[in-house]
Amino acid sequence: MLDYLQLISEFAYQHFNHPNMKPTDKRVDIYGLFFGCPEIHPLQDCPFAPLRKHSAIEKINILEKLADENIDKMLLDHHNCLSNRINQNIRIFSGSV
Secondary structure, three states, rough: OHHHHHHHHHHHHHHOOOOOOOOOHHHHHHHHHHHHOOOOOOOOOOOOOOOHOOOOOHHHHHHHHHEEEEEHHHHHHHHHHHHHHHHHHHHHHOOOO
């Protein structure tokens, strides 16, 4: 049987002790988006969807190769998408749609 606690510990060690990644780095902000959408069901045109098919190690390697400008754009795109989806849900639940 797999020891999930050990796997999580090893993953956290690799993630936060990656030579180029620091816990305060903006890469940490975007890393979770490589695993899933906070809205549960991503939009069909979500730019993160192709990245989610990679292994955890591959995701770290891809992330570390991204230029800061690309990360900034990805974070901005995500924030805009999330904001639009939240506003849409508010309109739906408030009956203003």
